[in-house]
Amino acid sequence: MPFFRDFALSIQLPLPYNPADSITEQIASSFQNSLTNLKTTYLDSYLLHSPCRTLEQTLEAWRALIALQNEGKVRMIGICNAYDVSLLHALSRERQVQAVQNRWYEENDWDASVHSYCRANDVMYQSFWTLTGSPSLLTHPTLLELAAAAACTPAQVVYKIAQLEGIVPLSGTTSTLHMQQDITVNEIELPAESNAKLGVVRNFIWG
Numbered sequence: 001m002p003f004f005r006d007f008a009l010s011i012q013l014p015l016p017y018n019p020a021d022s023i024t025e026q027i028a029s030s031f032q033n034s035l036t037n038l039k040t041t042y043l044d045s046y047l048l049h050s051p052c053r054t055l056e057q058t059l060e061a062w063r064a065l066i067a068l069q070n071e072g073k074v075r076m077i078g079i080c081n082a083y084d085v086s087l088l089h090a091l092s093r094e095r096q097v098q099a100v101q102n103r104w105y106e107e108n109d110w111d112a113s114v115h116s117y118c119r120a121n122d123v124m125y126q127s128f129w130t131l132t133g134s135p136s137l138l139t140h141p142t143l144l145e146l147a148a149a150a151a152c153t154p155a156q157v158v159y160k161i162a163q164l165e166g167i168v169p170l171s172g173t174t175s176t177l178h179m180q181q182d183i184t185v186n187e188i189e190l191p192a193e194s195n196a197k198l199g200v201v202r203n204f205i206w207g
């Protein structure tokens, strides 16, 4: 239904904060709106959508998230669309970044440096564009063989391989069936004789 999807995207929702406010105030207001919308008193995870224009602004936003965590209002804090490891180092001098949510796909070389930083520092790396961004992975002949051997779909194998690389892949499906399949990825066991094929796919990703 592309028409309805485009129509929905064209609706301008009001900002959940006043852009004239300071960054700290914007986050306080946005956070309160999220609690109200989600009918809850705390959030499991609260991520800055992207770095701000300057490092100082990003640090101000990060300190606002730290304050929310200190107050017990959020459990995990992190940042999305952060592709520069030096930024993660700068934030972590204030408090360790606990989650990163980034594009994980072939066009950005699978975000190798940030992914590696996250693995080394026990940071949860959440991926998006995992399926849509990498059609050549999704249709890789060896990946298709792995899917056949494990009796699952190529999409499930991509998510499984992401998990094996220490990634939490986010599913962007709009389909109940696909979501059910995605939830079962945790339980998929690739047969032991698939190890060589797994190596081929890993090599395709990381080179």
Ligand SMILES: NC(=O)c1ccc[n+]([C@@H]2O[C@H](COP(=O)([O-])OP(=O)(O)OC[C@H]3O[C@@H](n4cnc5c(N)ncnc54)[C@H](OP(=O)(O)O)[C@@H]3O)[C@@H](O)[C@H]2O)c1
Pocket: 049, 080, 081, 101, 127, 128, 129, 130, 131, 132, 133, 153, 155, 156, 170, 171, 172, 173, 174, 175, 178, 179, 181, 182
């Ligand atoms: N932080 C950010 O800046 C940011 C940016 C973008 C996205 N996100 C979030 O990341 C999450 C993932 O979104 P994405 O678009 O990047 O997801 P994705 O995994 O790259 O792609 C989902 C697409 O793949 C299709 N698909 C086919 N088989 C599927 C299966 N088994 N499971 C899931 N999808 C399947 C879906 O179609 P069907 O609907 O037909 O299943 C949908 O078109 C979402 O929650 C999104 O909000 C965050």
